[in-house]
Amino acid sequence: xxxxxxxxxxxxxxxxxxxxxxxxxxITNTVTIDFVANAxxxxxxxxxxVYLPDEGDFIAEAGSAVYINAGTMLPVYEQTLPxxxxxxxxxxxxxxxxxxxxxxxxxxxxxxxxxxDYPPSIVRGNxxxxxxxxxxxxxxxxxxxxxxxxxxxxxxxxDAENAAKALAKYIYEKRGxxxxxxxxxxxxxxxxxxxxxxxxxxxxxxxxxxxxxxxxLGGVCAVYAGVTSPFIAALTATQIYNLAGKRAEARVNAPAxxxxxxxxxxxxxxxxxxxxxPFEVK
Amino acid sequence: xxxxxxxxxxxxxxxxxxxxxxxxxxITNTVTIDFVANAxxxxxxxxxxVYLPDEGDFIAEAGSAVYINAGTMLPVYEQTLPxxxxxxxxxxxxxxxxxxxxxxxxxxxxxxxxxxDYPPSIVRGNxxxxxxxxxxxxxxxxxxxxxxxxxxxxxxxxDAENAAKALAKYIYEKRGxxxxxxxxxxxxxxxxxxxxxxxxxxxxxxxxxxxxxxxxLGGVCAVYAGVTSPFIAALTATQIYNLAGKRAEARVNAPAxxxxxxxxxxxxxxxxxxxxxPFEVK
Amino acid sequence: xxxxxxxxxxxxxxxxxxxxxxxxxxITNTVTIDFVANAxxxxxxxxxxVYLPDEGDFIAEAGSAVYINAGTMLPVYEQTLPxxxxxxxxxxxxxxxxxxxxxxxxxxxxxxxxxxDYPPSIVRGNxxxxxxxxxxxxxxxxxxxxxxxxxxxxxxxxDAENAAKALAKYIYEKRGxxxxxxxxxxxxxxxxxxxxxxxxxxxxxxxxxxxxxxxxLGGVCAVYAGVTSPFIAALTATQIYNLAGKRAEARVNAPAxxxxxxxxxxxxxxxxxxxxxPFEVK
Numbered sequence: 046x047x048x049x050x051x052x053x054x055x056x057x058x059x060x061x062x063x064x065x066x067x068x069x070x071x072i073t074n075t076v077t078i079d080f081v082a083n084a085x086x087x088x089x090x091x092x093x094x095v096y097l098p099d100e101g102d103f104i105a106e107a108g109s110a111v112y113i114n115a116g117t118m119l120p121v122y123e124q125t126l127p128x129x130x131x132x133x134x135x136x137x138x139x140x141x142x143x144x145x146x147x148x149x150x151x152x153x154x155x156x157x158x159x160x161x162d163y164p165p166s167i168v169r170g171n172x173x174x175x176x177x178x179x180x181x182x183x184x185x186x187x188x189x190x191x192x193x194x195x196x197x198x199x200x201x202x203x204d205a206e207n208a209a210k211a212l213a214k215y216i217y218e219k220r221g222x223x224x225x226x227x228x229x230x231x232x233x234x235x236x237x238x239x240x241x242x243x244x245x246x247x248x249x250x251x252x253x254x255x256x257x258x259x260x261x262l263g264g265v266c267a268v269y270a271g272v273t274s275p276f277i278a279a280l281t282a283t284q285i286y287n288l289a290g291k292r293a294e295a296r297v298n299a300p301a302x303x304x305x306x307x308x309x310x311x312x313x314x315x316x317x318x319x320x321x322x323p324f325e326v327k
Numbered sequence: 328x329x330x331x332x333x334x335x336x337x338x339x340x341x342x343x344x345x346x347x348x349x350x351x352x353x354i355t356n357t358v359t360i361d362f363v364a365n366a367x368x369x370x371x372x373x374x375x376x377v378y379l380p381d382e383g384d385f386i387a388e389a390g391s392a393v394y395i396n397a398g399t400m401l402p403v404y405e406q407t408l409p410x411x412x413x414x415x416x417x418x419x420x421x422x423x424x425x426x427x428x429x430x431x432x433x434x435x436x437x438x439x440x441x442x443x444d445y446p447p448s449i450v451r452g453n454x455x456x457x458x459x460x461x462x463x464x465x466x467x468x469x470x471x472x473x474x475x476x477x478x479x480x481x482x483x484x485x486d487a488e489n490a491a492k493a494l495a496k497y498i499y500e501k502r503g504x505x506x507x508x509x510x511x512x513x514x515x516x517x518x519x520x521x522x523x524x525x526x527x528x529x530x531x532x533x534x535x536x537x538x539x540x541x542x543x544l545g546g547v548c549a550v551y552a553g554v555t556s557p558f559i560a561a562l563t564a565t566q567i568y569n570l571a572g573k574r575a576e577a578r579v580n581a582p583a584x585x586x587x588x589x590x591x592x593x594x595x596x597x598x599x600x601x602x603x604x605p606f607e608v609k
Numbered sequence: 610x611x612x613x614x615x616x617x618x619x620x621x622x623x624x625x626x627x628x629x630x631x632x633x634x635x636i637t638n639t640v641t642i643d644f645v646a647n648a649x650x651x652x653x654x655x656x657x658x659v660y661l662p663d664e665g666d667f668i669a670e671a672g673s674a675v676y677i678n679a680g681t682m683l684p685v686y687e688q689t690l691p692x693x694x695x696x697x698x699x700x701x702x703x704x705x706x707x708x709x710x711x712x713x714x715x716x717x718x719x720x721x722x723x724x725x726d727y728p729p730s731i732v733r734g735n736x737x738x739x740x741x742x743x744x745x746x747x748x749x750x751x752x753x754x755x756x757x758x759x760x761x762x763x764x765x766x767x768d769a770e771n772a773a774k775a776l777a778k779y780i781y782e783k784r785g786x787x788x789x790x791x792x793x794x795x796x797x798x799x800x801x802x803x804x805x806x807x808x809x810x811x812x813x814x815x816x817x818x819x820x821x822x823x824x825x826l827g828g829v830c831a832v833y834a835g836v837t838s839p840f841i842a843a844l845t846a847t848q849i850y851n852l853a854g855k856r857a858e859a860r861v862n863a864p865a866x867x868x869x870x871x872x873x874x875x876x877x878x879x880x881x882x883x884x885x886x887p888f889e890v891k
Contacts (some may be wrong), residue, residue: 075357076454078358079359079361079362079538079539081356082358082359082538083537083538083582085538086535086536086537086538086582087581087582087583091479091564092358092397092538093428093430093431094358094398095399095400095432096355096399096400096401097401097402097432097434099398099432099433099434100400100431100432100435103431103432104431107431109515115413120402120403121401121402156522176507207560233442304586305583305587306583307583308581308582308583309580309581309582309584310577310580310581312536312581312583313580324454
């Protein structure tokens with residue numbers, strides 16, 4: 046795809062979300078759950094959060110796309126997460142995985158490992174998380190990492206490029222060529238479908254000074270994945286985040302004000318604004 | 328009741344809450360739980376949130392009134408919710424039910440159906456939720472609905488008027504004439520005790536652009552239900568929400584700023600402000 | 610310690626957190642969980658929240674210090690909390706306990722009582738909570754209290770001074786002389802290591818008009834406990850809270866704006882600002 050083709054598809058994605066208000070339900074952590082919902086609504090989507098196994102079936106069927114975030118594990122997730130992921134896979138429906146805190150605890154590891162058999166269409170994480178997931182799924186034996194530090198990355202986005210491409214290729218093949226994408230958040234954000242690699246620019250250093258900027262980006266990826274391909278969805282979400290982050294930072298001097306301004310800018314951003322945010326196709 | 332009698336009772340309710348700081352504990356969803364607490368505190372009440380069965384007993388006994396919101400189901404709710412509702416019913420204590428996401432999942436349906444035997448004094452929901460609850464309780468066979476879409480309404484408030492009245496009448500009879508009310512949120516908000524129907528005006532289109540405006544309204548209904556009748560409690564909460572929403576909207580251009588301004592205006596609103604917000608008695 | 614020695618240690622604590630970004634994971638209530646995380650990040654720490662038993666082991670080992678807040682109980686806490694506290698005790702690692710809602714429900718009482726055998730290095734609570742914990746642990750038979758009202762205190766900070774000192778002494782002895790501290794929040798805030806008693810001044814009346822000001826203070830105590838002694842950690846957290854509260858109040862007229870401004874001021878406060886906030890050594 047050329048840069049101008051990409052821009053055109055971003056414009057379409059933002060506009061379709063504004064007109065269709067796609068429902069993008071989540072199974073997500075309890076820390077940033079309201080931020081996820083508010084970000085999804087701010088860009089024009091609709092949110093609903095569930096925990097129980099048969100509610101997972103429901104959202105797989107009713108959602109335009111679904112978001113699963115592994116940030117906080119509850120015992121019932123042992124049933125809910127595999128069942129929901131399987132159902133989404135069978136329905137060939139787009140879903141987004143954020144493997145937050147990968148490596149912490151046996152249940153999270155088991156569930157994240159299990160997703161290899163019915164993978165998401167989009168993986169969204171920081172560099173260390175994406176590398177760790179590629180290792181867990183054994184899709185790229187050559188990646189090296191310092192491992193996540195709790196929920197924070199200790200690797201750079203560039204370090205995760207090979208892991209991200211390998212994951213996206215694995216997803217593409219496993220899902221029968223229906224497309225797949227990986228988004229890696231950092232100073233510049235990488236989005237790849239396994240072939241094309243795009244670096245999206247902007248954002249703000251305040252993104253790391255609030256909890257949930259990554260989690261909510263995953264939720265917004267799911268909103269766009271309800272109306273477009275995994276690659277364009279992940280890129281559109283990343284672009285609108287970088288735009289809103291840059292604009293919000295220009296208006297504030299501290300993180301809580303930033304969070305408010307950031308959500309406001311997500312709401313105020315036009316389709317063209319999102320498309321015109323600087324990015325580079327490698 | 329005349330309009331001026333209603334206004335006088337709203338003024339009293341707001342003032343009593345300011346002076347008594349009633350404790351209105353909740354069992355509520357994890358998405359908007361902090362918004363519920365902050366809204367309850369902003370109007371002058373006190374908040375406490377629990378999950379476990381014997382904590383349900385505690386809040387039934389210690390609370391001035393209680394709030395149960397079905398937005399996110401946890402496994403332990405199978406024990407907690409019926410036990411708490413029964414205890415509240417036995418104690419003849421006011422409690423508010425928000426049947427969020429009615430229709431999603433077997434546990435939620437079972438628990439909401441079970442509340443028919445020991446009903447809340449106030450039901451608060453959007454039009455589709457109120458219609459769905461009336462159907463589930465079979466209190467009005469004639470209502471038709473397009474069903475909720477996830478957590479969003481696809482019916483108008485006017486569509487829910489008969490269901491709301493039927494529910495309120497059922498509550499009134501089942502609770503031995505202790506009063507009952509139903510509040511339906513929408514462009515204009517309906518509050519009824521089964522006979523009188525009031526439409527409260529104001530609010531803001533931003534209410535739908537943040538998560539939890541409905542949930543937190545339910546929590547605020549419970550605060551007022553700790554000091555006055557179900558009907559006046561539901562109407563006072565609705566009036567102060569519409570006032571604060573209108574005032575907040577005038578100060579902002581986007582939803583996150585709106586949420587902050589809205590909570591601020593809940594805190595700043597006087598008893599007379601709440602009473603004088605425009606409403607119409609049908 | 611003299612006032613100037615205390616100030617110097619506060620300056621060091623704030624600076625060390627800024628440079629080391631200590632990970633201070635939490636097991637905390639679902640109401641204010643994002644506020645806890647955002648406050649921890651605002652002062653320069655790193656946050657991670659968990660629920661499951663083996664995740665408790667992980668955070669005990671990986672965290673610089675840990676925060677346990679009893680505000681909302683989940684069934685799995687019956688396994689997670691004792692196991693995590695024991696592991697922390699064995700590792701001689703600092704951890705902070707906030708006994709929110711002590712007295713509500715049998716599980717909370719059982720777990721809080723059990724912590725007597727492997728106590729936290731810091732207890733943070735309001736006056737009624739601190740008195741109730743001293744009673745539950747039978748460390749001071751002479752304290753009298755009106756008991757907490759839900760999650761609110763009905764005792765003054767001064768009323769809790771003896772209980773706080775007795776608790777701190779018990780901790781000091783039980784933890785083998787590794788230090789211990791108790792922080793009591795109120796109009797003026799008390800911090801004691803069992804011998805020295807300091808009253809820290811400032812803050813804002815809006816602290817009681819938002820949910821989570823106490824919970825998040827506990828989380829920030831844990832951040833500082835990752836780099837300094839329990840006493841200095843509790844005092845540094847209290848000082849920066851009082852400073853930020855006072856500064857935030859000067860900028861706003863209502864509680865939601867206050868919360869944003871308060872988190873901003875936590876972020877903006879320098880080490881010297883925190884040390885120079887008025888306090889009195891008794």
